[in-house]
Amino acid sequence: MTAIIENYWITILKSLAHPTRLQIVIELLNGTKCVTDIHEILPSSQANISQHLTVLRNARIVDFAQDGAQRCYYVCRPELIEGLLNLLRNEQPEIVQKKAQCCLRNREDGAE
Amino acid sequence: MTAIIENYWITILKSLAHPTRLQIVIELLNGTKCVTDIHEILPSSQANISQHLTVLRNARIVDFAQDGAQRCYYVCRPELIEGLLNLLRNEQPEIVQKKAQCCLRNREDGAE
DNA sequence: AAATCATATTCGAATATTCTTATATCAAAT
DNA sequence: ATTTGATATAAGAATATTCGAATATGATTT
Numbered sequence A, B: 001m002t003a004i005i006e007n008y009w010i011t012i013l014k015s016l017a018h019p020t021r022l023q024i025v026i027e028l029l030n031g032t033k034c035v036t037d038i039h040e041i042l043p044s045s046q047a048n049i050s051q052h053l054t055v056l057r058n059a060r061i062v063d064f065a066q067d068g069a070q071r072c073y074y075v076c077r078p079e080l081i082e083g084l085l086n087l088l089r090n091e092q093p094e095i096v097q098k099k100a101q102c103c104l105r106n107r108e109d110g111a112e
Numbered sequence C: 001a002a003a004t005c006a007t008a009t010t011c012g013a014a015t016a017t018t019c020t021t022a023t024a025t026c027a028a029a030t
Numbered sequence D: 001a002t003t004t005g006a007t008a009t010a011a012g013a014a015t016a017t018t019c020g021a022a023t024a025t026g027a028t029t030t
Helices: A007-016 A019-029 A035-041 A046-058 A078-089 B007-016 B019-029 B035-041 B046-058 B078-089
Strands: A062-067 A070-075 B062-067 B070-075
Touching: A007 A019, A007 A046, A007 A078, A007 B007, A007 B019, A019 A035, A019 A046, A019 A062, A019 A070, A019 A078, A019 B007, A035 A046, A035 A070, A046 A062, A078 B078, B007 B019, B007 B046, B007 B078, B019 B035, B019 B046, B019 B062, B019 B070, B019 B078, B035 B046, B035 B070, B046 B062
Parallel strands: none
Antiparallel strands: A062 A070, B062 B070
């Protein structure tokens, strides 16, 4: 099983790796919101919120339903996003390996 | 339950949101490796690998055990990283909301 | 102590991201 | 048709990230 990295994994991770965008996503998990709603909750400008929503939409993390002049944004892959957030919330203790022998480079007794 | 974003969530997400770094982490999940090992697997320069390892280490995603002149790197929060990767691997279908009414802005009948 | 192997750091250029300002689009109401 | 409310886009400055080249550090061997 070779380690395959899909390009869109990077896209998803990049999209979430910004405070405002992560906050937007968290807010949307609590319920569909239009741009003005989000603008009222977060301290960013309307244009900036809109730009971030475009990034999230390109990453297929959010989508919207048009309602008149409004666009009601929602998280279109809630399981993925909630799963990621849950993992981040469950801060686990770090493993410490005191001694590790990772490879046999430069060892006389290196078998094979 | 307010939506709290921890700074280190962003740090973790940012660290993983780079092809080389994500690849490094995936390789390390398969077993501890020193810098030269990683250098032999990935197409980046030694200096660059080292730089990326520093980023991952600052995010507390990897750590190393010194073994002579070598540094054997390993993923120090494997549950977190494997969890994230598993979520990314399980591509889930996107939800489509045809009609959404996200807020009662500008509606006569808007109750409360 | 000099040479060598393994790894890290510094510097700087190239590139990408972010945010602000201004403007454009588009639907609904007047 | 004009205005208004809601949202998007364009342009550009400010900032951050990335990576190569050169060099430094530190452990091991000779």
